[in-house]
Each structure stands twice: as structure tokens, then as C-alpha cells.
Amino acid sequence: xxxxxxxxxxxxxxxxxxxxxxxxxxxxxxxxxxxxxxxxxxxxxxxxxxxxxxxxxxxxxxxxxxxxxxxxxxxxxxxxxxxxxxxxxxxxxxxxxxxxxxxxxxxxxxxxxxxxxxxxxxxxxxxxxxxxxxxxxxxxxxxxxxxxxxxxxxxxxxxxxxxxxxxxxxxxxxxxxxxxxxxxxxxxxxxxxxxxxxxxxxxxxxxxxxxxxxxxxxxxxxxxxxxxxxxxxxxxxxxxxxxxxxxxxxxxxxxxxxxxxxxxxxxxxxxxxxxxxxxxxxxxxxxxxxxxxxxxxxxxxxxxxxxxxxxxxxxxxxxxxxxxxxxxxxxxxxxxxxxxxxxxxxxxxxxxxxxxxxxxxxxxxxxxxxxxxxxxxxxxxx
Amino acid sequence: xxxxxxxxxxxxxxxxxxxxxxxxxxxxxxxxxxxxxxxxxxxxxxxxxxxxxxxxxxxxxxxxxxxxxxxxxxxxxxxxxxxxxxxxxxxxxxxxxxxxxxxxxxxxxxxxxxxxxxxxxxxxxxxxxxxxxxxxxxxxxxxxxxxxxxxxxxxxxxxxxxxxxxxxxxxxxxxxxxxxxxxxxxxxxxxxxxxxxxxxxxxxxxxxxxxxxxxxxxxxxxxxxxxxxxxxxxxxxxxxxxxxxxxxxxxxxxxxxxxxxxxxxxxxxxxxxxxxxxxxxxxxxxxxxxxxxxxxxxxxxxxxxxxxxxxxxxxxxxxxxxxxxxxxxxxxxxxxxxxxxxxxxxxxxxxxxxxxxxxxxxx
Numbered sequence: 001x002x003x004x005x006x007x008x009x010x011x012x013x014x015x016x017x018x019x020x021x022x023x024x025x026x027x028x029x030x031x032x033x034x035x036x037x038x039x040x041x042x043x044x045x046x047x048x049x050x051x052x053x054x055x056x057x058x059x060x061x062x063x064x065x066x067x068x069x070x071x072x073x074x075x076x077x078x079x080x081x082x083x084x085x086x087x088x089x090x091x092x093x094x095x096x097x098x099x100x101x102x103x104x105x106x107x108x109x110x111x112x113x114x115x116x117x118x119x120x121x122x123x124x125x126x127x128x129x130x131x132x133x134x135x136x137x138x139x140x141x142x143x144x145x146x147x148x149x150x151x152x153x154x155x156x157x158x159x160x161x162x163x164x165x166x167x168x169x170x171x172x173x174x175x176x177x178x179x180x181x182x183x184x185x186x187x188x189x190x191x192x193x194x195x196x197x198x199x200x201x202x203x204x205x206x207x208x209x210x211x212x213x214x215x216x217x218x219x220x221x222x223x224x225x226x227x228x229x230x231x232x233x234x235x236x237x238x239x240x241x242x243x244x245x246x247x248x249x250x251x252x253x254x255x256x257x258x259x260x261x262x263x264x265x266x267x268x269x270x271x272x273x274x275x276x277x278x279x280x281x282x283x284x285x286x287x288x289x290x291x292x293x294x295x296x297x298x299x300x301x302x303x304x305x306x307x308x309x310x311x312x313x314x315x316x317x318x319x320x321x322x323x324x325x326x327x328x329x330x331x332x333x334x335x336x337x338x339x340x341x342x343x344x345x346x347x348x349x350x351x352x353x354x355x356x357x358x359x360x361x362x363x364x365x366x367x368x369x370x371x372x373x374x375x376x377x378x379x380x381x382x
Numbered sequence: 383x384x385x386x387x388x389x390x391x392x393x394x395x396x397x398x399x400x401x402x403x404x405x406x407x408x409x410x411x412x413x414x415x416x417x418x419x420x421x422x423x424x425x426x427x428x429x430x431x432x433x434x435x436x437x438x439x440x441x442x443x444x445x446x447x448x449x450x451x452x453x454x455x456x457x458x459x460x461x462x463x464x465x466x467x468x469x470x471x472x473x474x475x476x477x478x479x480x481x482x483x484x485x486x487x488x489x490x491x492x493x494x495x496x497x498x499x500x501x502x503x504x505x506x507x508x509x510x511x512x513x514x515x516x517x518x519x520x521x522x523x524x525x526x527x528x529x530x531x532x533x534x535x536x537x538x539x540x541x542x543x544x545x546x547x548x549x550x551x552x553x554x555x556x557x558x559x560x561x562x563x564x565x566x567x568x569x570x571x572x573x574x575x576x577x578x579x580x581x582x583x584x585x586x587x588x589x590x591x592x593x594x595x596x597x598x599x600x601x602x603x604x605x606x607x608x609x610x611x612x613x614x615x616x617x618x619x620x621x622x623x624x625x626x627x628x629x630x631x632x633x634x635x636x637x638x639x640x641x642x643x644x645x646x647x648x649x650x651x652x653x654x655x656x657x658x659x660x661x662x663x664x665x666x667x668x669x670x671x672x673x674x675x676x677x678x679x680x681x682x683x684x685x686x687x688x689x690x691x692x693x694x695x696x697x698x699x700x701x702x703x704x705x706x707x708x709x710x711x712x713x714x715x716x717x718x719x720x721x722x723x724x725x726x727x728x729x730x731x732x733x734x735x736x737x738x739x740x741x742x743x744x745x
Contacts, residue, residue: 227662254570260650299575300601
């Protein structure tokens with residue numbers, strides 16, 4: 001059941017140097033009472049400097065665990081180096097079941113500027129996290145410490161990664177609060193998190209993430225807990241800061257609308273695997289995987305032609321015991337014999353960088369996508 | 383076609399804030415719902431949208447009389463239910479049911495599905511136990527669950543399936559009106575589509591009337607015939623859903639619409655969105671005049687901050703509470719912020735006269 005994945009190559013006209021973050025064949029398994037949960041199972045993607053990668057998928061598809069594994073933030077995690085030809089899944093299960101120390105295990109590679117984060121020392125990781133790679137989490141209520149002022153938390157973040165005095169760190173903290181649009185930053189720096197509204201707290205989180213000028217910002221559902229008007233403020237803020245500083249962003253979200261607005265490249269995940277990877281325009285205009293069609297079809301649109309939404313039947317599979325073959329096959333209206341047995345590889349259809357993991361012929365994919373796109377086009381014409 | 387099943391007249395709900403332990407006195411009130419009126423026609427779906435804290439859930443609870451409205455009248459099916467006693471309410475509750483937001487918290491985890499769904503039947507004394515069981519199995523089938531799951535516990539179901547159980551429970555006593563309070567916001571998009579389709583199917587099958595409360599404007603647009611927009615306890619805009627989304631008249635509605643991310647990268651990136659500044663004000667001490675004026679790009683001094691605009695018919699079945707409704711849509715940020723000078727003067731004069739007239743008897 002090993003999936004070999006096309007190495008990610010930055011194709012196209014630009015002779016880009018190596019991507020900023022290059023994740024290959026990442027697997028993270030958890031040991032639970034019920035068995036081994038294959039939370040991430042052979043995921044590959046890359047992020048170029050200054051770009052935004054949108055990772056989209058439903059709850060439990062492994063999008064958050066992927067990014068946590070990249071930063072080795074899983075608790076009690078082991079890391080295992082495997083040969084390239086190894087049957088990684090079976091070997092990992094074997095190791096996890098035997099291990100008394102670890103309850104989770106990650107394999108694969110995640111090269112950040114040429115350095116593999118999965119084999120990096122913990123000192124090195126501590127320097128990278130919050131320094132070169134920063135992360136913002138979904139819930140701004142629980143990711144700030146309620147018993148310290150936001151100033152203390154910002155100053156701590158700055159002093160951990162920069163060799164500066166407390167006074168200078170405070171100055172930087174005030175500037176970064178100013179940057180994210182918190183009024184009267186000089187006074188508010190001594191306030192506690194509960195004195196801020198949800199949107200303001202998320203701004204504080206962003207200020208903290210960007211205080212050390214990271215090259216990569218990982219945002220895990222940064223606007224899910226917020227109202228739409230606040231969401232558009234926060235997305236606008238992330239976009240502006242990204243333009244000013246050239247930070248690359250990985251935006252994890254379940255909201256296709258958010259992806260459409262901010263992402264350059266999109267990774268669609270389903271049941272611990274990547275099913276489609278392409279530029280944002282390709283994903284929305286020529287989607288090639290049936291799951292992507294289903295996702296786009298189940299979205300109520302501003303000017304729906306259809307009275308009924310195209311729903312995806314059934315539930316996502318359990319990752320304890322995922323179906324053999326294509327994991328989407330049991331819910332897929334296009335599946336045929338082969339889908340239930342063989343695992344489709346993530347591959348392109350020729351020269352493009354548009355990758356998908358599906359056994360349908362190119363003609364079928366193009367035809368279905370065309371049908372979908374014309375429907376969507378009439379949708380938006382109003 | 384006026385056959386209202388529900389009429390809401392000037393409903394107000396203020397939650398008092400008290401001080402003192404022995405001698406409690408009210409020091410302020412959270413003005414959760416303030417003077418809201420509308421009617422719901424039989425067989426239609428009325429959507430209510432607004433941001434968190436705008437009072438939409440409190441309004442739903444007032445309609446069900448799960449919280450007592452401070453003042454105002456609720457007329458359900460020709461009967462004023464505002465003053466009914468608890469036992470009188472019981473027979474009314476058979477006709478109106480509720481589906482809640484959180485499918486994890488709204489089902490009792492210690493009871494089997496059969497019990498949960500048959501409880502309304504039990505409460506209203508409908509049928510013998512055998513008939514109740516048959517009814518429950520029928521209901522489970524109607525909402526797309528396996529009738530054999532009668533004896534399972536809620537934790538054995540996924541979020542979407544639990545929401546189906548909640549819907550089956552609401553349908554058990556054949557209600558006329560179902561109030562859905564954010565029924566799909568806890569669900570993933572593919573499951574959300576399943577539930578929305580189910581609600582539509584049930585409506586045409588059983589002739590149900592829905593009040594559908596949600597913060598997702600696209601979801602509300604999809605399911606509703608008419609949509610009301612609430613801001614800080616007030617109903618500010620009410621129109622047919624196609625009309626409201628194509629020609630929003632209230633600046634807040636416009637701002638909300640331009641804040642929804644569009645799942646189309648070309649359309650989404652080209653439009654100029656009106657980003658509202660700041661947060662929703664505190665409902666304990668709402669702004670004077672129009673409650674939206676501190677964040678409104680069109681606000682005019684001495685008008686919007688002085689007098690509260692009433693809901694006014696603007697043609698096309700569109701009622702809006704604004705002195706300077708939007709002329710067309712979409713507007714650029716500059717156009718949003720410009721108000722016709724002559725119109726402003728006219729309104730200013732009217733407002734001044736109205737204030738004078740109101741003060742005259744006192745003088």
C-alpha cells in the first residue's frame with residue numbers, strides 16, 4: 001500500500017530555485033487503544049518563497065496533523081528513517097506497536113531551505129519554531145496565555161529568538177502591534193488577553209507570529225472562529241503583511257471561499273492523502289478529482305442555479321481502517337472496479353503542474369470539469 | 383397570499399444586569415433583541431442572518447418562549463401565545479419545534495436514539511409504546527438513517543447523523559413550524575449539503591414552515607424564501623432572498639455581502655470589498671440613533687446618530703431601516719461613503735421637524 005509520489009518540481013517559465021519548504025511522502029501514525037490511526041499517509045507538497053499554499057479538506061483529513069508533524073509538534077512522537085524502497089506503512093505500524101516510548105511516529109522528509117526538519121535536533125527545532133517558521137492557531141481564545149499580559153508574551157517571543165534587551169523587545173512588540181492594526185498599541189500592550197475581542201486577539205496572535213520576521217507562516221484555520229466581517233479584516237491583514245515582507249504562508253482551512261481568495265497553490269486532502277494539487281485557478285476552473293467536484297458542488301453559492309446541492313453521499317472513512325484502493329472510491333459516483341483495489345498515485349497529465357490521484361481518463365476528467373465550470377459560470381454572472 | 387403562521391410584534395428582550403446580593407437592583411440591561419417585528423407565511427422559509435451577538439438566537443428562543451420576551455406579542459397560528467401559561471404552552475409546543483446548533487450537546491448522551499426521538503411523543507401523550515416505536519423507526523427512515531439504529535447511543539453517530547436525529551425528534555409530533563438555530567454550522571461542507579437537501583425535501587413533503595437562523599450568508603440564501611438581517615438586536619433589512627442578495631439596501635447588508643469569501647478565484651480577487659472597521663459595539667450600551675452608525679460609511683451627523691430609522695418599505699417587498707439606503711449594488715468603497723447632499727438635507731429637515739413635533743406637547 002505504499003504510495004510513491006511524484007517529486008515536486010517547480011515547473012513553468014520561472015527558473016525558481018528550490019522551494020522554501022519541500023515535504024515528501026510524509027506519514028504520521030498514532031497508536032490508540034483501537035489500533036493504528038494513519039492520520040497522514042504519504043503527503044507531499046512544497047511551498048515557494050513568498051507564496052501562499054492553501055491546504056483544504058474536511059475535519060479529520062489530516063491537514064492540521066501534517067503541519068504539526070512538519071514542525072515535530074506531535075507529543076511523544078518518534079521519528080524513523082526509512083529506506084526509499086521500504087514498505088513504509090507496514091514498517092511504521094510494526095515499530096509503533098513494539099515501541100513503549102512513542103505513541104506517534106512520523107516518517108518522510110520535510111526540507112526547509114535544504115534542512116530536513118524531521119531529522120533536525122530539538123535545539124535546532126526550537127530555534128526554527130517561532131523564528132524562521134511561525135504558526136497561528138485556530139482559536140485565539142485558548143492560544144494566548146490568560147494570566148500574562150500580551151506584552152509579556154510578545155516580549156518573550158522576541159527575546160527567545162533575537163539577542164536584544166527587554167526594552168528593545170518591548171519596542172519591537174509595540175511596533176508589531178501597530179503593524180497588525182491594534183489602536184493605541186503603547187497602552188494596550190499591558191492589557192490581558194481577555195480585554196481584547198476575538199478579532200483583536202487573532203491580531204495579537206499574528207503580531208506574535210510575525211515578531212521575528214519568519215520566512216514561513218503556518219496559519220491553521222485562522223479565521224474559523226471569527227465572524228465574516230472580522231474574517232475579511234484578518235485575511236486582508238495577512239495578505240498585506242505578506243506583500244510587505246514576502247513571507248510565505250501555508251493556510252489550512254476547510255473554507256473553499258477563503259482558499260479562492262488567498263491561495264496561489266492549493267492542496268486538497270482527503271482521508272490522510274493528497275487527492276489534488278494545482279494552482280488556485282486550476283482547482284476552481286478545471287478540477288480533476290471527483291472529491292474536489294463534490295466539495296465545490298456542495299457549496300451553496302451566492303447565485304445558485306440549482307435548487308439542490310450536489311451532495312457527497314456517506315461519511316469520510318475511519319483512518320483506523322481505511323478502504324483499500326482509492327480512499328474516496330466508496331463515496332465516489334464515478335468509481336469502477338480498479339478504484340477499489342489499486343491506490344491511485346498523485347500524478348500530472350502531461351507537462352503541467354496540475355496533479356491528481358484518480359484513475360478516470362483525462363477525457364472524463366476534462367468533460368466533468370467542463371460541466372461543472374459552465375454551471376459555476378452562470379452562477380457568478382449576476 | 384397572506385396567510386401568516388407566525389406574527390412577531392415589537393418583541394423586546396432585555397437581560398437585566400443586577401448589582402447587590404440582598405437588595406438587588408438593576409444597573410443595566412443587555413439589549414439582546416430590541417423591537418423586532420415580522421411575519422412568517424405558512425410554508426415559507428424565513429432566514430435570519432447576523433454576526434455573533436446580534437440577538438438571532440435569543441429571538442428564536444423568544445419565539446419558542448424558551449425565554450420570556452420583555453415586551454411585545456407573538457401570535458402563532460392566530461393565537462397570542464405571549465401570555466399563555468406553562469400548561470397552555472404545552473399544546474402550542476406540539477406545533478412548533480426546534481433544531482439546535484450543536485449536534486453533540488443537544489442529544490442526551492445517556493439515552494438511546496429511540497428514546498430521544500420518541501420523547502416528544504411521550505410528553506404529548508401520543509400513541510401506545512408500540513405505536514411510538516413504529517413512528518420512531520418511520521422517522522429515522524425519513525431523515526435517512528437506518529431504522530435498526532433505534533437502540534444505539536448518540537456517540538455512535540457522526541455529526542451529520544446526529545443532526546439527522548435532532549431533525550427526526552423535531553418532526554416526531556408533526557409540527558407546523560420548525561425553528562432551526564444554526565443547524566449546519568458545526569458540520570463539514572459535504573455533510574452540510576446533505577442536511578440542507580434533507581431540510582428542503584422534508585419541507586416539500588410535510589409542508590413545513592422554517593425559521594432558519596445562521597451566520598453563513600450563502601447557506602441562508604440557498605434555503606430561504608425571505609431573509610432578515612439583524613444587527614445588534616435590531617432587524618435592519620428584510621426582503622426576498624434573491625432581492626436581498628442582488629440589491630442590498632442597508633449598508634450593513636452590503637458590507638456583509640462583500641465580506642463573504644467567494645469560491646471563485648477570479649471573481650473574488652477582482653471585486654472591491656467594503657471592509658468594516660472595528661467590532662460590533664456592546665449591546666449593554668448600544669450607540670444612539672441607528673445602531674450601525676459608528677461603523678457605517680454613510681453615517682451623517684445629526685441624523686444617523688440622533689434618530690433611529692424605522693423599517694420602511696422600499697419597493698419589491700424590501701424593507702430597510704436606513705435613512706440613506708444603497709442605490710444599487712455593487713458599490714465601490716467611495717460610492718458607499720457618498721450620500722446625496724440634497725437627500726441628506728431633506729432627511730435632516732424631516733428629522734428636525736419630527737423632533738420638534740415630539741417635543742411640542744411637552745413645552
